[in-house]
Amino acid sequence: MLWRSEWSVPAEDQAKVAFDWHVNRYADWLDRAGAESRTALVLSSGAASRRGFLARLAGRGVEIIEAKPTREAPIHPLLAEHRGDHFNRKLFVMDLPHDEVILKGLADAAQRVLVQHGTWVAAITDDPQVIALAERVAPALIPSLMWRCLVLSHEGAARAPVSADLRGAWWATGRIAELVFHYAVTDIAPHFDDFDRLCRAGYAALDRAHPERARLAAIWRDEAPNDWADLSPVVAEALGRRRPQAAAYEIKRAAALADFPLIRAALGEAVPGHPEARAAGRLKRMAEGLEPARAEDIDAAALALRDVGPWTRAWVSFAEAAARAMSGDLHGCAAALEVALADGEMAPELRFDALEKRLALQTFAGERGEAKRTLLMLEALWPVMESPFYEARFLLARGAHLKPLDPQRAGRDLTRAEALFAAHGYPTWAAEAREG
Numbered sequence: 001m002l003w004r005s006e007w008s009v010p011a012e013d014q015a016k017v018a019f020d021w022h023v024n025r026y027a028d029w030l031d032r033a034g035a036e037s038r039t040a041l042v043l044s045s046g047a048a049s050r051r052g053f054l055a056r057l058a059g060r061g062v063e064i065i066e067a068k069p070t071r072e073a074p075i076h077p078l079l080a081e082h083r084g085d086h087f088n089r090k091l092f093v094m095d096l097p098h099d100e101v102i103l104k105g106l107a108d109a110a111q112r113v114l115v116q117h118g119t120w121v122a123a124i125t126d127d128p129q130v131i132a133l134a135e136r137v138a139p140a141l142i143p144s145l146m147w148r149c150l151v152l153s154h155e156g157a158a159r160a161p162v163s164a165d166l167r168g169a170w171w172a173t174g175r176i177a178e179l180v181f182h183y184a185v186t187d188i189a190p191h192f193d194d195f196d197r198l199c200r201a202g203y204a205a206l207d208r209a210h211p212e213r214a215r216l217a218a219i220w221r222d223e224a225p226n227d228w229a230d231l232s233p234v235v236a237e238a239l240g241r242r243r244p245q246a247a248a249y250e251i252k253r254a255a256a257l258a259d260f261p262l263i264r265a266a267l268g269e270a271v272p273g274h275p276e277a278r279a280a281g282r283l284k285r286m287a288e289g290l291e292p293a294r295a296e297d298i299d300a301a302a303l304a305l306r307d308v309g310p311w312t313r314a315w316v317s318f319a320e321a322a323a324r325a326m327s328g329d330l331h332g333c334a335a336a337l338e339v340a341l342a343d344g345e346m347a348p349e350l351r352f353d354a355l356e357k358r359l360a361l362q363t364f365a366g367e368r369g370e371a372k373r374t375l376l377m378l379e380a381l382w383p384v385m386e387s388p389f390y391e392a393r394f395l396l397a398r399g400a401h402l403k404p405l406d407p408q409r410a411g412r413d414l415t416r417a418e419a420l421f422a423a424h425g426y427p428t429w430a431a432e433a434r435e436g
Contacts, residue, residue, distance in 0.1 A: 005196045005241055006389060008204065008425030010221050017423055018202020019049075019151055021388045023056045026149040030062065035086045035117045039110075040147035041131075042124040043181035045206075046156040050124055053151040057091065067092040067121075074105025075113050084118020096125040100137045103130075107138035114144060122149075128182045132162040148177035150184075150386055152203050158187040174348045177386045184208075190216060192237045193347075200387040202424055231256040233263075240267040262312050279304035280316070287322035295332070298323045314340055314350045321357065334361050348384050355381065356397050363401050375401060389429075392420035396433050403436060410436075 008014065030038055044050045054064050067076035079092045096103070106123075114121050123145055125131065134141045161167075162182060170178050180201050183194045187210050195216040198204055207217045215235045219242050231239070236256035240263075257264045261277040266284060271277035283301040286293040298320060305316045317340035324332035340346060340354045355378050362371035375398060382394040399413035414433050421430035 027060045038120040039145045041145040042149045044126045045152040049151045049153045063090045075109045088118035091120045103134045103138040107141035110144040159185045161186040161188045283319045287319045293323045293327040388424045392417045
């Protein structure tokens with residue numbers, strides 16, 4: 001449960017602004033290459049997005065070389081003969097085909113060709129089925145690609161979805177780029193977190209016409225659903241997080257979420273006859289300062305929730321950390337965050353939240369060495385999110401950390417964070433960055 005879901009404020013050309021951010025982030029990564037290899041999986045919605053991606057890179061001084069793979073030569077001769085150096089600007093572009101022979105050939109050659117010094121390769125696909133085929137017949141290929149770039153726009157018919165098992169594997173391993181891409185180009189029914197991630201990638205306006213997805217997009221635009229009857233759990237959860245004041249939602253929520261007592265408790269609803277939901281509700285109220293946060297009450301609530309699943313387990317750790325902080329127990333707050341960070345099944349967004357909070361505590365306590373290590377973990381994590389929102393949050397966290405030590409560098413971080421938040425539809429966060 002990504003409880004701290006953050007949705008942007010809709011704005012004109014928002015998807016185009018996001019498109020440019022994704023391409024520029026990739027181009028910045030190329031610029032930092034030196035003599036290192038740079039291989040990327042480019043996830044495109046179609047031919048127009050591909051053209052826009054390459055045109056923007058050319059505008060950044062990248063030399064585009066088409067290197068179409070074939071069965072006879074999976075690695076194009078121009079790429080096979082390439083010897084790059086520190087001044088390389090050549091990007092070899094290959095479209096991944098739905099062809100088992102070619103994908104196997106690319107995988108076989110990946111470790112001896114794609115990793116050569118000064119070699120840049122962009123492998124492009126607009127079909128999730130190509131990724132599924134590669135993972136089945138050439139499992140070394142996709143992991144060998146070091147970067148992901150999402151370039152999406154309104155184009156093309158919906159693609160066929162991959163299997164639920166493969167999507168589950170992507171969830172378990174935090175493959176956010178593949179999940180956002182799959183959601184964007186298929187008509188699959190949504191999870192709340194799918195739309196969350198599409199929104200934070202900047203592409204919420206591109207959502208497809210599936211009835212439930214249309215309702216989520218309407219809530220994002222702050223429009224009431226055109227039919228309040230028979231709300232699904234996904235739409236009810238979205239309304240609960242985004243518009244809890246809606247009277248019609250209050251009427252329908254119990255029926256829509258009848259089988260989700262812990263979500264109902266986290267939304268603030270009393271759930272009689274369910275001890276875990278009662279404990280979750282009490283922990284939430286203590287975390288928000290709505291009732292006294294006594295150590296024995298926090299202990300009892302956390303104990304009652306010790307056997308919940310991984311998503312709720314993360315929520316429990318955060319709520320416990322907040323409740324401990326409300327009681328003045330910063331050591332207990334830090335310990336609860338460590339429990340969250342030790343959870344190998346935690347979603348990347350929740351891990352970012354935990355690290356962000358840990359950095360703030362360490363900075364407050366003057367633990368500069370530990371804080372620096374946490375900052376490095378955040379710096380390695382934010383690119384995985386495929387989101388300008390998380391780049392801005394990283395810059396905000398680093399700026400706040402550096403402000404007492406290096407005000408000039410902190411000011412640059414905070415100014416950049418403010419600009420990103422403002423450009424991508426997060427005005428409240430932009431104001432926070434502006435205030436430092």
